Amino acid sequence: MHKKIVRLTVSDVRFPTSLEQHGSDAMHTDPDYSVAYVVIETDQGMHGYGLTFTVGRGTEIVVCAVEALSALVVGKSLEEIVSDFRGFYRLLTSDGQMRWIGPEKGVIQLATAAVLNAVWDLWARSEGKPLWKLLVEMDPRKLISCIDFRYITDALTEQEALDILVKAQTGKQQRVDQMLKEGYPAYTTSCAWLGYSDQLLKQLCTDALNDGWTKFKVKVGADLEDDIRRCSLIRQMIGPHNTLMIDANQRWDVGEAITWVTRLAEYKPLWIEEPTSPDDILGHAAISKALAPLGIGVATGEQCHNRVMFKQFLQASALQFVQIDSCRLGSVNENLAVLLMAHKFKVPVCPHAGGVGLCELVQHLILFDYISVSASLDNRMCEFVDHLHQHFRSPVVIQNAHYMPPKDPGYSCEMLESSVQTHQYPQGQVWKNLQ
Numbered sequence: 001m002h003k004k005i006v007r008l009t010v011s012d013v014r015f016p017t018s019l020e021q022h023g024s025d026a027m028h029t030d031p032d033y034s035v036a037y038v039v040i041e042t043d044q045g046m047h048g049y050g051l052t053f054t055v056g057r058g059t060e061i062v063v064c065a066v067e068a069l070s071a072l073v074v075g076k077s078l079e080e081i082v083s084d085f086r087g088f089y090r091l092l093t094s095d096g097q098m099r100w101i102g103p104e105k106g107v108i109q110l111a112t113a114a115v116l117n118a119v120w121d122l123w124a125r126s127e128g129k130p131l132w133k134l135l136v137e138m139d140p141r142k143l144i145s146c147i148d149f150r151y152i153t154d155a156l157t158e159q160e161a162l163d164i165l166v167k168a169q170t171g172k173q174q175r176v177d178q179m180l181k182e183g184y185p186a187y188t189t190s191c192a193w194l195g196y197s198d199q200l201l202k203q204l205c206t207d208a209l210n211d212g213w214t215k216f217k218v219k220v221g222a223d224l225e226d227d228i229r230r231c232s233l234i235r236q237m238i239g240p241h242n243t244l245m246i247d248a249n250q251r252w253d254v255g256e257a258i259t260w261v262t263r264l265a266e267y268k269p270l271w272i273e274e275p276t277s278p279d280d281i282l283g284h285a286a287i288s289k290a291l292a293p294l295g296i297g298v299a300t301g302e303q304c305h306n307r308v309m310f311k312q313f314l315q316a317s318a319l320q321f322v323q324i325d326s327c328r329l330g331s332v333n334e335n336l337a338v339l340l341m342a343h344k345f346k347v348p349v350c351p352h353a354g355g356v357g358l359c360e361l362v363q364h365l366i367l368f369d370y371i372s373v374s375a376s377l378d379n380r381m382c383e384f385v386d387h388l389h390q391h392f393r394s395p396v397v398i399q400n401a402h403y404m405p406p407k408d409p410g411y412s413c414e415m416l417e418s419s420v421q422t423h424q425y426p427q428g429q430v431w432k433n434l435q
């Protein structure tokens with residue numbers, strides 16, 4: 001049946017997380033976790049929900065960008081879109097006038113992600129499947145037809161991508177069954193935001209260990225003595241066999257990153273995340289080379305804005321862990337391209353999640369990666385952050401530090417209407433109360 005999109009609405013929804021320093025790091029000291037929240041509606045009354053993540057001020061600019069894109073979506077039918085999803089992706093990202101304010105980066109790319117996430121949600125709902133299942137059960141050729149290969153064929157051709165997907169058909173059902181039983185391994189960032197006191201860090205780490213967590217990420221980068229104290233504390237608490245990662249959120253220059261992380265090497269971090277500017281591919285390559293003898297890898301991606309950047313990171317051996325983000329890249333379409341490139345370059349994918357709704361979204365992509373692309377869990381895990389899940393209709397389910405595959409149809413990012421109303425900025429009650 002034809003499903004024509006007749007309306008797109010977008011809301012600026014913010015949560016005052018900065019009040020308690022949730023989400024704080026060396027560069028984002030007062031984040032208010034927020035979303036530009038998109039709802040599309042068809043002439044038959046079906047809805048698709050999408051979002052992109054932001055950290056407070058500036059969300060109104062993303063909202064404007066979504067409004068600018070809406071004319072390209074409203075009036076199209078879902079069938080028309082998915083029969084040539086690559087073409088539709090290009091329509092949004094290559095509009096002859098709007099591409100000037102990108103292309104495929106910054107605010108316009110965040111807005112593209114929000115809109116396309118809603119379209120993917122609508123597609124999965126219309127098929128009655130959670131998104132990961134829609135992807136896993138899709139014919140490989142159809143999947144490939146959703147990806148824009150422009151600018152990446154020197155690293156991955158369509159044929160190579162197809163071969164990867166076809167090869168991974170073997171053993172697929174066992175991996176589906178395994179995921180349904182055990183879930184996908186996760187790590188937690190919730191214990192050690194930069195603004196948390198040592199006392200809170202200890203309390204949260206104790207709780208997390210009791211809940212079965214074995215992999216922990218700590219924010220670093222503002223003050224070396226603080227980092228030494230906090231890393232030493234957390235390493236003592238988790239013991240030598242659990243995994244520690246550190247995240248500097250782009251705080252350092254290249255040389256400074258190498259010196260600083262070398263000082264933290266005794267705490268045996270698996271990776272240093274975002275050591276320097278997210279655009280500095282050769283800088284990341286230099287850091288990777290310098291830290292390799294210490295057994296520390298470089299992870300990045302939460303602000304890597306498109307497949308072309310990821311291509312170069314991979315070509316330059318500038319990262320050892322690919323951190324896809326469901327809202328930074330151009331939705332599922334562009335994430336598929338990066339998952340396939342990472343597989344070709346043999347680099348594990350450990351997605352960025354957290355924020356508002358990022359865990360809900362990215363769990364679908366990493367399940368697809370395991371079942372249909374990588375077929376491996378080696379050195380792989382997905383971030384989890386324990387904030388704001390109560391605002392979603394189908395929140396993530398974590399069991400024994402694993403993401404359990406979502407069962408509800410769609411892409412899991414429909415928010416509760418009451419949460420949207422009370423947190424709209426600036427008119428929602430939560431914000432009125434703070435004035």
Ligand SMILES: C[C@H](O)[C@@H](O)CC(=O)C(=O)O
Pocket residue numbers: 022023024025028031055189247249302352353354355383
């Ligand atoms: C501002 C965000 O909370 C950021 O610190 C998240 C992040 O870097 C991560 O989860 O990794």
Ligand SMILES: [Mg+2]
Pocket residue numbers: 247249273274302352
């Ligand atoms: Mg990070």
